[in-house]
Amino acid sequence: METVTKPTNCPPLILASTSPRRKELLQGLGLDFQVMAPGVDEEGFQIQALPPQEQAVFLSKEKAMAIAKSHPDHLVIASDTVVFCNGSVLGKPKDTEDAFQMLSQLQGNHHIVYSGITLAYQNQLVSDFLGTTVWMKPLTSEEIHRYIQTQEPMDKAGAYAIQGYGSLLIEKIDGCYFNVMGMSTYLLNKLLNQWGVSFF
Amino acid sequence: METVTKPTNCPPLILASTSPRRKELLQGLGLDFQVMAPGVDEEGFQIQALPPQEQAVFLSKEKAMAIAKSHPDHLVIASDTVVFCNGSVLGKPKDTEDAFQMLSQLQGNHHIVYSGITLAYQNQLVSDFLGTTVWMKPLTSEEIHRYIQTQEPMDKAGAYAIQGYGSLLIEKIDGCYFNVMGMSTYLLNKLLNQWGVSFF
Numbered sequence: 001m002e003t004v005t006k007p008t009n010c011p012p013l014i015l016a017s018t019s020p021r022r023k024e025l026l027q028g029l030g031l032d033f034q035v036m037a038p039g040v041d042e043e044g045f046q047i048q049a050l051p052p053q054e055q056a057v058f059l060s061k062e063k064a065m066a067i068a069k070s071h072p073d074h075l076v077i078a079s080d081t082v083v084f085c086n087g088s089v090l091g092k093p094k095d096t097e098d099a100f101q102m103l104s105q106l107q108g109n110h111h112i113v114y115s116g117i118t119l120a121y122q123n124q125l126v127s128d129f130l131g132t133t134v135w136m137k138p139l140t141s142e143e144i145h146r147y148i149q150t151q152e153p154m155d156k157a158g159a160y161a162i163q164g165y166g167s168l169l170i171e172k173i174d175g176c177y178f179n180v181m182g183m184s185t186y187l188l189n190k191l192l193n194q195w196g197v198s199f200f
Numbered sequence: 201m202e203t204v205t206k207p208t209n210c211p212p213l214i215l216a217s218t219s220p221r222r223k224e225l226l227q228g229l230g231l232d233f234q235v236m237a238p239g240v241d242e243e244g245f246q247i248q249a250l251p252p253q254e255q256a257v258f259l260s261k262e263k264a265m266a267i268a269k270s271h272p273d274h275l276v277i278a279s280d281t282v283v284f285c286n287g288s289v290l291g292k293p294k295d296t297e298d299a300f301q302m303l304s305q306l307q308g309n310h311h312i313v314y315s316g317i318t319l320a321y322q323n324q325l326v327s328d329f330l331g332t333t334v335w336m337k338p339l340t341s342e343e344i345h346r347y348i349q350t351q352e353p354m355d356k357a358g359a360y361a362i363q364g365y366g367s368l369l370i371e372k373i374d375g376c377y378f379n380v381m382g383m384s385t386y387l388l389n390k391l392l393n394q395w396g397v398s399f400f
Contacts, residue, residue: 029365132372137386146400165229167378168389168399172332177377178367186337189368199368200346 007031010197011121016067016078021163021182026077029185029199038063038078052084053129056116061127068120075197076120079183083158085111090158099148100141102159107169108138111158113180119191126191130184132175134162139169207231210397211321216267216278221363221382226277229385229399236271238263238278252284253329256316261327268320275397276320279383283358285311293359299348300341302359307369308338311358313380319391326391330384332375334362339369 013033015026026033040062047055059080068076083090085105093099105111116129139147152166153159160166162173162180176184189199213233215226226233240262247255259280268276283290285305293299305311316329339347352366353359360366362373362380376384389399 028363029368150400162377163228165400167385168229170376170386172375173377174374175372176370177362177373185367186370200350200365 007192007197007199010192011073011075014067014071014074014076016063016076017182019079019182021161022079025178025181025183025185033077034074036067038066040066042080048089052082052089052112053114053116053131055089056080056082056114057118057127057129058116060116060118060129061125064118064120064125068123068125072122074121075195076118077188078118078120079115081113081115081157081179081182083111083113085109085158092155092157093153093159096148096154099153099159100144103139103144103147103153104141106136106158106160107144108136110135113158113175115179115183115187117183117187117191119195121195126194128187128191130176130179130187132173132177132179134173134180135171136160136169137171207392207397207399210392211273211275214267214271214274214276216263216276219279219382221361222279225378225381225383225385233277234274236267238266240266242280248289252282252289252312253314253316253331255289256280256282256314257318257327257329258316260316260318260329261325264318264320264325268323268325272322274321275395276318277388278318278320279315281313281315281357281379281382283311283313285309285358290358292355292357293353296348296354299353299359300344303339303344303347303353304341306336306358306360307344308336310335313358313375315379315383315387317383317387317391319395321395326394328387328391330376330379330387332373332377332379334373334380335371336360336369337371 015033015035016038018037060078064076064078090102112131114131118127152164178184215233215235216238218237260278264276264278290302312331314331318327352364378384
């Protein structure tokens with residue numbers, strides 16, 4: 001990033017997420033922002049019957065509202081990412097065996113990553129989502145075990161990181177790359193533009 | 201990157217490129233390597249009649265050979281990236297007017313980014329390429345001027361950086377993201393595997 005250009009007409013920002021990937025994406029755009037943990041129990045909602053993209057939007061709204069209620073004059077940015085494969089949503093692996101099961105499903109197959117974004121400001125909300133299709137190359141059981149040994153899969157939805165060693169496993173994507181990383185900067189910009197905020 | 205895992209069976213590495221993006225990609229994989237400028241005059245070859253993907257492979261070979269001839273016992277990694285739009289190859293912009301012309305072609309349109317990779321080791325060469333289709337959203341002249349003012353376009357083929365503010369302009373891609381950044385880590389890994397070198 002050669003020049004840091006602050007967005008114009010922008011209220012103070014809060015990122016309602018403790019994800020290091022989302023923090024890194026916003027920092028890469030030269031933004032000043034606070035990070036706050038929304039403290040939302042994602043397992044506590046009965047949303048399994050919703051389509052995966054609606055689950056991602058629902059959870060991004062819950063995260064945004066959790067912070068916005070006490071910070072109405074900040075612009076709150078929240079995001080939620082869901083990995084959808086063979087008709088099921090894959091969360092973060094509970095242990096290495098769970099990571100192995102997830103990667104066994106994903107290898108030699110395609111899946112869809114949905115990220116929902118919600119912005120909250122002065123009691124208004126705006127939300128949207130994108131879906132990105134991802135193709136992972138075929139992996140042997142031994143290759144999956146070696147990837148798990150890097151520790152990279154353990155805190156990631158779907159048990160891989162497209163920006164890390166996982167990049168060696170992903171043949172191609174169709175959609176927005178940053179959506180797979182955890183938040184599409186393209187979609188974030190589009191939503192900010194609706195509120196008159198622009199980066200350059 | 202949680203754990204730095206060195207590739208196994210790997211000779212000392214040289215990256216035959218001064219591109220900060222390619223250096224960053226290799227560092228992100230935890231690799232130890234030297235950086236050397238191949239000193240190849242890319243304008244000096246009469247390759248305009250070749251298809252764009254063959255131009256990228258040709259130039260990656262020239263870069264690899266330029267370093268390999270004096271470093272036969274190192275594994276040399278070279279890459280070349282070509283942006284192909286409306287039947288023409290777009291290089292790095294000469295000035296802001298040139299950047300404006302390129303971005304005017306790319307906006308509201310799709311283009312293909314080809315990156316060729318060549319590995320050289322002990323007088324052997326192996327090469328391959330990938331193509332990634334990129335869709336840029338429609339931009340007004342004013343938006344193009346504002347993007348140029350960030351300085352980001354000036355040293356990039358096609359006058360944009362997908363990993364920077366350019367991420368706000370790219371609606372979607374079809375292919376490998378890192379191929380657009382300058383070198384596909386997926387393809388690099390595939391080529392290294394052919395020589396028995398693996399990351400994990």
